[in-house]
Each structure stands twice: as structure tokens, then as C-alpha cells.
Amino acid sequence: MSGSISPLAPKSYASMPALRGLRMATASAGIKYKNRTDVLMMVFDKPAAVAGVFTRSKCPSAAVDFCRANLPHGAARAVVVNSGNANAFTGLKGREATTLTAKSAATAVGCGENEVYLASTGVIGEPLDATKFSGVLDQMHKDATGDFWFEAAKAIMTTDTYPKVATRSAEIGGVKVAINGIAKGAGMIAPDMATMLSFVVTDADIAPAALQSLLSAGVDPTFNSMTVDSDTSTSDTLMLFATGAAAEDGQTRIESADDARLASFRAALNDLLRDLALQVVRDGEGATKMLEITVTGAESDAAAKKIALSIANSPLVKTAAAGEDANWGRIVMAVGKSGEMADRDRLAIWFGDVRVAVNGERDAGYSEEAATNVMRRQDIPVKVDIGLGNGTATVWTCDLTKEYVAINGDYRS
Amino acid sequence: MSGSISPLAPKSYASMPALRGLRMATASAGIKYKNRTDVLMMVFDKPAAVAGVFTRSKCPSAAVDFCRANLPHGAARAVVVNSGNANAFTGLKGREATTLTAKSAATAVGCGENEVYLASTGVIGEPLDATKFSGVLDQMHKDATGDFWFEAAKAIMTTDTYPKVATRSAEIGGVKVAINGIAKGAGMIAPDMATMLSFVVTDADIAPAALQSLLSAGVDPTFNSMTVDSDTSTSDTLMLFATGAAAEDGQTRIESADDARLASFRAALNDLLRDLALQVVRDGEGATKMLEITVTGAESDAAAKKIALSIANSPLVKTAAAGEDANWGRIVMAVGKSGEMADRDRLAIWFGDVRVAVNGERDAGYSEEAATNVMRRQDIPVKVDIGLGNGTATVWTCDLTKEYVAINGDYRS
Missing domain, CATH: 3.10.20.340 (ArgJ beta chain, C-terminal domain)
Structure with a gap:
């Protein structure tokens, strides 16, 4: 494995502003190695609207199954991302691990298990010992801070040679809103080592169904239009959260993706998704072009x-x-x-x-x-x-x- | 390009017997380089029954188009294979080149142009100067000899590291028949350098429609079940010819692929196709496994x-x-x-x-x-x-x- 940064890496990184309504923390839970940062926790102060698109693989990971099942509920309070173990092809034990992780996160944050979202990358076929999360998540919830995007992007890297961050601003009905996102991925898939994950958060106030329409439409010409090696991960996950904090500035909640006030937001979101997707291609394993x-x-x-x-x-x-x-x-x-x-x-x-x-x-x-x-x-x-x-x-x-x-x-x- | 032979090459080559009713010759026509063997001619003493399967590419070479057009006629007297120029993506000039080559071959052999079959590998997009074949094919027809399989297999090699030959015998109604074949290919496709070609000839007496059924059924679990790099050539060609010489030994002509007397022949043909296909995979570019x-x-x-x-x-x-x-x-x-x-x-x-x-x-x-x-x-x-x-x-x-x-x-x- 090369230790050098891709020649196609960005010349500079975006300065990532904190995003209202979201705090993050990283920690070492000892999933695979001792003393290595291997967990990222995102905490929403209030339930955020949530949308997601996932791998089309017929053999998805337990975390993907878990997220898909929670999506209809439409609200998120916590996201837990771990590296070191993909919790894929782990059968019944995989489902038990997602249940236990969600329970630990829900207890730490004080929310329902159906308000928790999970993503895992790393070795596949190896049972994930989710008991390791319990104490850790409590402390992470206490430590979580708003100005943490760059660290979060670094924490989820595997074979990536640089962290992938992007930020945009837009307006909805005259109120300024922000969109921040991170991604990881260098092979579209390489079980044991890499997978495509991306988490995007906005402070706009947008209902889950509208958010899902925006994301589903936005993914096709961006993340679904790039390929490093034609191999599709069992764990690909792209999620979009809306904290709704912009309501404090007078933004009226958007209920439908057809709302004309979404023009600026839609353009900014698609531009950000394209930015992150291209950063993944440009970090393609071994890429020089x-x-x-x-x-x-x-x-x-x-x-x-x-x-x-x-x-x-x-x-x-x-x-x-x-x-x-x-x-x-x-x-x-x-x-x-x-x-x-x-x-x-x-x-x-x-x-x-x-x-x-x-x-x-x-x-x-x-x-x-x-x-x-x-x-x-x-x-x-x-x-x-x-x-x-x-x-x-x-x-x-x-x-x-x-x-x-x-x-x-x-x-x- | 490596000059060494694939570690997966056969430890020994089949001894290839002459096949009654077929003669072959190679020559240097100066298609791309001077003094390099670049043409193979196969001549059938009497019209042979013919069957073929070709690339599924939507952008096939001019030679593939030409063969497809002649197939319904069902009889072959000559096959001309050249390397150095694929005559692919050459537009109208490509069609003119196949017409002229067929004319030259027909004149040399004394047959109709619809009894000629063509295959080309090499540079694509470069017009093929078919005038170079005219004098050469006359002489090749005169020189053609029966005991020439191994030389023919070597003549059509490009990035191949070893010649690919196979022979089988079978019986039809108690009469012994032979099947000989050659193939070339190391990448499923690599325009300018490689492509999959294979020519199989039997002395059995089998009608064209039956021959086509046998070949179409045989190709699926053999040549169409191997892949070196997932890239499909514009020129892939597999042809099966039946000279009918076994009629001299009393073999009654087979008119239908359903004929029960074909059991032994079908098994031998499929085994030979599998043998050749595996030889191609084992010579896959860069292969070690x-x-x-x-x-x-x-x-x-x-x-x-x-x-x-x-x-x-x-x-x-x-x-x-x-x-x-x-x-x-x-x-x-x-x-x-x-x-x-x-x-x-x-x-x-x-x-x-x-x-x-x-x-x-x-x-x-x-x-x-x-x-x-x-x-x-x-x-x-x-x-x-x-x-x-x-x-x-x-x-x-x-x-x-x-x-x-x-x-x-x-x-x-």
C-alpha cells in the first residue's frame, strides 16, 4: 500500500464551518487495533430529517439493512460510523451487533433506536464485537463538538490518501442555509479495506420525503456516475440530514421537493455531491489520471x-x-x-x-x-x-x- | 511487452494430423511490416460446409460483417486471415478492402466470392491496403499443404506467448472423423494488438445448418464462458468448417443437429472448443493463475x-x-x-x-x-x-x- 498522497489530490481543502444542530466526536473503541481512532459519532441536538441511498448489492452489510429499516421513520438523532470491521456477511451475529450498537447510541443520546443510523467499514465476515461501543459512545456524546468536520473526514479514511470535505451555501426563501459533507472511498469496494461512505448535513428545515427526493435525484449524476474499478461495495452509504436549525432564522419548513424555493438549495446540494464524488475518483487506488x-x-x-x-x-x-x-x-x-x-x-x-x-x-x-x-x-x-x-x-x-x-x-x- | 512464455502454457503441444480436404499456407504480404509472416490462407479442395459465431460488439470489423453476409450461402472454399491491420472502424474503405481481398482469393482458388471467409487483426482505424494480397494469394494457393496446423497457429499469434492447437477424433455411424482447431488471443480484445480468432475444421460430412447448430451450442460453455479482461473485441471470430472428406469412407451426410449419430462428434467438438478456450485464458495477458x-x-x-x-x-x-x-x-x-x-x-x-x-x-x-x-x-x-x-x-x-x-x-x- 502506498503511503503517498494521490497526485490528483485537491491543492487545498475547504474551510469547513460548524453546522448548527450537529456535533461530532471521534474515539478509539479498539474494534480491530488498540489506540487507533475507529469510531465517529454524529449527534443531532434535535431530531433531524433524514434521507439515504445505499448500495445496490444483493449482499448488503448489516448496517445497510439497519439504516434501510429505520429510514421510513424519517428522524435521526445519532450516526455511528466505525472502521476496522464492516459487519458484512456476518449473518445473525451481524444483526445482533447493529441492534446492540443502536441500543448503546440511543442510551447515550437519549433517543429511540429508530433514530440511530450506522455505517461500518473494514474486514468482512468477522463478527463485530459491539459491546466495545457501550462506554465509548456515552463519552463521545459528552465530548461532541460542532467544529469537527475535517477531523471527522480523516477519522473515516481507510485506503484514502486524503480526507474528502465540501461545503456550500444556498438560500431558501431568502434565508441562508449551509450544506456540509464528508466522504471516504478509494476503491468503489475492496472488502477488508475500503468502501464508499458519505454523510451530508444541512441546517435547512426540509421534511424527510422532500429530502429523500432531493438526494435520490442528486445521486444519479454524481456518486452513481463515477467508478474506480467497477466493483460495487456491500456497504456503500450516502446519507443526507437536515437539522432544521435555519428555522430559527425564519426559514419556513419545506414539505415537498417540488417547492420552487428549493432551486438554490438543489443546485448547491448537487454541486456538493459532485464535488465529493470527484474527490473519491481522484483518490482512486493507484490513480494518476x-x-x-x-x-x-x-x-x-x-x-x-x-x-x-x-x-x-x-x-x-x-x-x-x-x-x-x-x-x-x-x-x-x-x-x-x-x-x-x-x-x-x-x-x-x-x-x-x-x-x-x-x-x-x-x-x-x-x-x-x-x-x-x-x-x-x-x-x-x-x-x-x-x-x-x-x-x-x-x-x-x-x-x-x-x-x-x-x-x-x-x-x- | 513480455517476451517470455506464459507460466500457464501447456507442457506439450498436440501432434496435429493433416485433415483431409484442407490445405494451408502462410506468407508475408507486407501489411504492416516487411518480411514478417502476416497472412494465413486455408483452402478447401471442395466446398466445405461452414458455420460461424462472431463478436456481439455493435461496432464489428469489416471482416466480421463480410463473413456474416456470406454465411447463409453455407459453403467455403477459402479463408484469408491477416495480422497487422484489423480493418475495423475503417468505414467504406473497410468494405472495399474486404471486397477486394475476397475477389483476389476467389480468383486464386477459382471459386465464388461468397465462398471466401476473412478475418483480420492488428491496428484499428487504419485503412487496409488489400492490393497487397493479390499476387500473394495466387502463390499461397499453389504452395498450400495439408500438414500445416502448427505453423498456421503460430502465424496468427499477436500478443500470444504460445500457439494454440487442439485435435480430437470421433465417429459418426461407425466412420472415424477428425476435428482440428487453432486459436489466437491473449486479451479478449486489445485493438492494435490482440483479438480472439479460432478456426476449426473437420473432415466429417455435415450440412451447414447442422454445423451451425453444433457450433452455436458449443460456444456457450466454452469460448463464451471465458474472460481475460471483460473487454469484447470488435473482431472475435470462431468458425467451423466440414470438408466432408469422410464421405469417402462411407460416412453418410448429417443433415440435422438432432441426428443421434452426432453424439460422439458433439462431445469431441465441445471438448476441443473447451481445450482451445482454456488455452486462450491460460495465455491471458500477464496471467500467472x-x-x-x-x-x-x-x-x-x-x-x-x-x-x-x-x-x-x-x-x-x-x-x-x-x-x-x-x-x-x-x-x-x-x-x-x-x-x-x-x-x-x-x-x-x-x-x-x-x-x-x-x-x-x-x-x-x-x-x-x-x-x-x-x-x-x-x-x-x-x-x-x-x-x-x-x-x-x-x-x-x-x-x-x-x-x-x-x-x-x-x-x-
């Missing part, structure tokens, strides 16, 4: 996204990027294997502004040198026009390097 | 195959294999992301004979050392029981190593 792949002219937006992901997940496209090789033949291959409608004789392909292929042939005016210059950049825009319809999509990925193989092949041995 | 992944207990055979391919194509499963890591958590992940029905609490997983997980939990009796010993082998059997139904499938793949990244990342630069 970020590829932004835009597909236009597909039969539908869904078809465009399937083609774009076929390109983004192709090992041959990703190794070519690592080699700074403007290998558009591999793009053609990936379009062809996607299964979506494509007419070879209408395809056009660009690296940056350099059109390398058009009408199913190499572009006569194409300069290999110009294309290679684009490939030498850290951020490489790739555009493919299918020439059939109006469907478009943009997805992000990173290159596939020997370092990725080293991180994932040398890990447990 | 071969994984045989068997899924049982899925809802259907199709579901089992989708789950098996999800495991076989997972970069994290493949890098774990390279690291000799019995990382069954990544198997759970790959089952979960397949999209097929799976119940975490019924899953069981084996490496070789070592059951590592059962009923959705780590197997209590599981020995990490025993599992690691299995991972140290060159050939690693992985078995997953879904516990839901009777669907089964077996697929083959290889590990993902730094050498794969080197071969495909360093290639054009």
Missing part, C-alpha cells in the same frame, strides 16, 4: 450512461490512460461491447478538443501529437458522439495502474 | 453464468488471485453486484475443497492456511453455492497482474 467521459447522441440518457460506464470500466481504456496513449480504438471497442445501439459509421471521438475519429473512420485531420498532449494532462476529457439521438451522460473514472494491482494484490498477504 | 469459477444453486443457468462472470471480471477478485490471497469477501461483493438473486444468508464459498463461508458467515472450521495453499496453485477452483435453485455455470478467467497493466499501458507509447 482522472477521465471525464461524456457521451452525446445516444438513443436515450440511460443508453448514454451505459455506454459511458462501459468506457469508464474498460481495463484497456484505463491502462491506455495510464500509458498516456490516445488509443481511440479501445473507445470504439468499449462502445461496441456496451450492448447499446451504436452505428460504427456515425461515431465520432474526441480527446480534449482533438477529434480523432469521425463517421466511423480516423479523422483525416487528426494529429497524434495533439491527442497525446491531451493524454499527458492529469484531467483528460473524452467525448464520444454516437450520432443517433439526443441522449447524453457524463461519468468520471481514473486510470488503471500497476499501483492499483499492488494495493489490491499485496494487501492481505 | 487460472481460475475456474463454478456457481451452483442459482435461480437459473443464465443467472449462474451472470454471477460467475461478475466474479471472473472483478478486478478485485483478480488482483487477490495474483496476490495468492483467499479473499472470499471479494467473492461476496462480486455475487452482490451481479444483480442476480442472492440471499446473503444462504451463500457458501469454496477455494478448492476448502469451504471458507457458509450460511452467510465465515465457516467456523475454516483454515486460512488451507485456503492460502489453494491460492498458491497455478489452477484455482472457486465454487460458490447460491442456495436458491438449480442453476449452474462454470467460467474461466486469469489473474490481474502488474504485467497486464504494463502490456496494455506501455504498448503504443
Whole structure:
């Protein structure tokens, strides 16, 4: 495992303001190692509205099952995130561990167990000893403080080489609201080591159903449009909480996602989700390049996204990027294997502004040198026009390097 | 690109007998380089029955289009295979090149253009100068000889580290028949360098429709059940020819694939296809391990195959294999992301004979050392029981190593 920071890491980190209605603390519960920070607790002073989207895996972790079951209740008082043990593929013991953790958190905070949310990353298949949380959570609840975002982002890192934070502000009906978020993830999944988790909190006053609509719509062009290695975690979790503290400033509660006053908030939220998602791609295991792949002219937006992901997940496209090789033949291959409608004789392909292929042939005016210059950049825009319809999509990925193989092949041995 | 032979290469090669009714020759046509063998010609003395299966890519090469168009005619007199230029993504010029090549071959052999079959591998997007074939094919037709299988297999190699040959015998109605085949391929696709091609010939007398049924049924559990890197070529081609020479020994022509006399032939053909397919996997770019992944207990055979391919194509499963890591958590992940029905609490997983997980939990009796010993082998059997139904499938793949990244990342630069 490399100890160095991704070359694609942000040059500077956002200064993260405290967010009204939320306090956080970290601690060492000794889940896997002694004296290592392995628990993050988020505490909402009053019940916060809550929304969540989770892994589509058919084998989700016990924590994902637990969160899904609590969501219809719509209110959150505490979030407990642990590293060192994913509590996935742990059967009945896994469910017992989530129950016990929720009980400990509920006792510490003084709330119902259905107001607790859980996320776990780490070794899978290993029973999680949830008794370790009991005393710890009490103390964390007492210690929790508002100005703690950066520390929280660091606490949930695994193979990440940098903490992922983002903040935005928006207005609702003239009242200023804030949105803060953190994320972790470097492989989309690598059981025992990495998984994608993200927690976003706003002080806006928004009802759970509206919050869920905003989040579900926002995740598709952001977190669900990026891929590091095509492998989907059993534990992927993205949650959005609304503390409602902005009501003190006169913000009227938003009940519906269709409310016109949400325009600014929706834009800021989507921008923040995109920011966090791109930070995850840019920390992709072994990454040296970020590829932004835009597909236009597909039969539908869904078809465009399937083609774009076929390109983004192709090992041959990703190794070519690592080699700074403007290998558009591999793009053609990936379009062809996607299964979506494509007419070879209408395809056009660009690296940056350099059109390398058009009408199913190499572009006569194409300069290999110009294309290679684009490939030498850290951020490489790739555009493919299918020439059939109006469907478009943009997805992000990173290159596939020997370092990725080293991180994932040398890990447990 | 590594110059060494795959550690998984066969310890010895089959001795390939001549096959009645077929002659072959190789030559240098100067397609990409001077003085390098780059054309293989197969000539059938009399029209052979023909069947073919081709890439499912939506962007197939001009040669694939050409073969598909000729197949309904059902008879073959000549096959021309060139390396150095894939004639893929070459638009109208690509079609002109296939027409001209077919014309040259038809003139040389004295047959119709619809009795010619073509396959090309090499650079994509580069127009193929088919005029280079004209004089060459005449001479090849004159030089063609029967005892040439091993040379033919070597002539079509690209990133392959060893030639792929196989031979079987069978009987039809008491008459002995032979089946010979060659294949090439090391990446499922790597435009500019590699693609999967295979040509199989029998001296049995079998009508085209029956031959096509046999081939279409045979390809699913063999060539379509292996993956090196999940990338599908624009040029994948598998063809089966029947010269009918066994009629001289009294074999009665087979008109239907349902004919009971085909039992021995079908078994031999499928065994040969499996042999060639496994040789391709074992020569996977950078491979040091071969994984045989068997899924049982899925809802259907199709579901089992989708789950098996999800495991076989997972970069994290493949890098774990390279690291000799019995990382069954990544198997759970790959089952979960397949999209097929799976119940975490019924899953069981084996490496070789070592059951590592059962009923959705780590197997209590599981020995990490025993599992690691299995991972140290060159050939690693992985078995997953879904516990839901009777669907089964077996697929083959290889590990993902730094050498794969080197071969495909360093290639054009």
C-alpha cells in the first residue's frame, strides 16, 4: 500500500464551518487495533430529517439493512460510523451487533433506536464485537463538538490518501442555509479495506420525503456516475440530514421537493455531491489520471450512461490512460461491447478538443501529437458522439495502474 | 511487452494430423511490416460446409460483417486471415478492402466470392491496403499443404506467448472423423494488438445448418464462458468448417443437429472448443493463475453464468488471485453486484475443497492456511453455492497482474 498522497489530490481543502444542530466526536473503541481512532459519532441536538441511498448489492452489510429499516421513520438523532470491521456477511451475529450498537447510541443520546443510523467499514465476515461501543459512545456524546468536520473526514479514511470535505451555501426563501459533507472511498469496494461512505448535513428545515427526493435525484449524476474499478461495495452509504436549525432564522419548513424555493438549495446540494464524488475518483487506488467521459447522441440518457460506464470500466481504456496513449480504438471497442445501439459509421471521438475519429473512420485531420498532449494532462476529457439521438451522460473514472494491482494484490498477504 | 512464455502454457503441444480436404499456407504480404509472416490462407479442395459465431460488439470489423453476409450461402472454399491491420472502424474503405481481398482469393482458388471467409487483426482505424494480397494469394494457393496446423497457429499469434492447437477424433455411424482447431488471443480484445480468432475444421460430412447448430451450442460453455479482461473485441471470430472428406469412407451426410449419430462428434467438438478456450485464458495477458469459477444453486443457468462472470471480471477478485490471497469477501461483493438473486444468508464459498463461508458467515472450521495453499496453485477452483435453485455455470478467467497493466499501458507509447 502506498503511503503517498494521490497526485490528483485537491491543492487545498475547504474551510469547513460548524453546522448548527450537529456535533461530532471521534474515539478509539479498539474494534480491530488498540489506540487507533475507529469510531465517529454524529449527534443531532434535535431530531433531524433524514434521507439515504445505499448500495445496490444483493449482499448488503448489516448496517445497510439497519439504516434501510429505520429510514421510513424519517428522524435521526445519532450516526455511528466505525472502521476496522464492516459487519458484512456476518449473518445473525451481524444483526445482533447493529441492534446492540443502536441500543448503546440511543442510551447515550437519549433517543429511540429508530433514530440511530450506522455505517461500518473494514474486514468482512468477522463478527463485530459491539459491546466495545457501550462506554465509548456515552463519552463521545459528552465530548461532541460542532467544529469537527475535517477531523471527522480523516477519522473515516481507510485506503484514502486524503480526507474528502465540501461545503456550500444556498438560500431558501431568502434565508441562508449551509450544506456540509464528508466522504471516504478509494476503491468503489475492496472488502477488508475500503468502501464508499458519505454523510451530508444541512441546517435547512426540509421534511424527510422532500429530502429523500432531493438526494435520490442528486445521486444519479454524481456518486452513481463515477467508478474506480467497477466493483460495487456491500456497504456503500450516502446519507443526507437536515437539522432544521435555519428555522430559527425564519426559514419556513419545506414539505415537498417540488417547492420552487428549493432551486438554490438543489443546485448547491448537487454541486456538493459532485464535488465529493470527484474527490473519491481522484483518490482512486493507484490513480494518476482522472477521465471525464461524456457521451452525446445516444438513443436515450440511460443508453448514454451505459455506454459511458462501459468506457469508464474498460481495463484497456484505463491502462491506455495510464500509458498516456490516445488509443481511440479501445473507445470504439468499449462502445461496441456496451450492448447499446451504436452505428460504427456515425461515431465520432474526441480527446480534449482533438477529434480523432469521425463517421466511423480516423479523422483525416487528426494529429497524434495533439491527442497525446491531451493524454499527458492529469484531467483528460473524452467525448464520444454516437450520432443517433439526443441522449447524453457524463461519468468520471481514473486510470488503471500497476499501483492499483499492488494495493489490491499485496494487501492481505 | 513480455517476451517470455506464459507460466500457464501447456507442457506439450498436440501432434496435429493433416485433415483431409484442407490445405494451408502462410506468407508475408507486407501489411504492416516487411518480411514478417502476416497472412494465413486455408483452402478447401471442395466446398466445405461452414458455420460461424462472431463478436456481439455493435461496432464489428469489416471482416466480421463480410463473413456474416456470406454465411447463409453455407459453403467455403477459402479463408484469408491477416495480422497487422484489423480493418475495423475503417468505414467504406473497410468494405472495399474486404471486397477486394475476397475477389483476389476467389480468383486464386477459382471459386465464388461468397465462398471466401476473412478475418483480420492488428491496428484499428487504419485503412487496409488489400492490393497487397493479390499476387500473394495466387502463390499461397499453389504452395498450400495439408500438414500445416502448427505453423498456421503460430502465424496468427499477436500478443500470444504460445500457439494454440487442439485435435480430437470421433465417429459418426461407425466412420472415424477428425476435428482440428487453432486459436489466437491473449486479451479478449486489445485493438492494435490482440483479438480472439479460432478456426476449426473437420473432415466429417455435415450440412451447414447442422454445423451451425453444433457450433452455436458449443460456444456457450466454452469460448463464451471465458474472460481475460471483460473487454469484447470488435473482431472475435470462431468458425467451423466440414470438408466432408469422410464421405469417402462411407460416412453418410448429417443433415440435422438432432441426428443421434452426432453424439460422439458433439462431445469431441465441445471438448476441443473447451481445450482451445482454456488455452486462450491460460495465455491471458500477464496471467500467472487460472481460475475456474463454478456457481451452483442459482435461480437459473443464465443467472449462474451472470454471477460467475461478475466474479471472473472483478478486478478485485483478480488482483487477490495474483496476490495468492483467499479473499472470499471479494467473492461476496462480486455475487452482490451481479444483480442476480442472492440471499446473503444462504451463500457458501469454496477455494478448492476448502469451504471458507457458509450460511452467510465465515465457516467456523475454516483454515486460512488451507485456503492460502489453494491460492498458491497455478489452477484455482472457486465454487460458490447460491442456495436458491438449480442453476449452474462454470467460467474461466486469469489473474490481474502488474504485467497486464504494463502490456496494455506501455504498448503504443
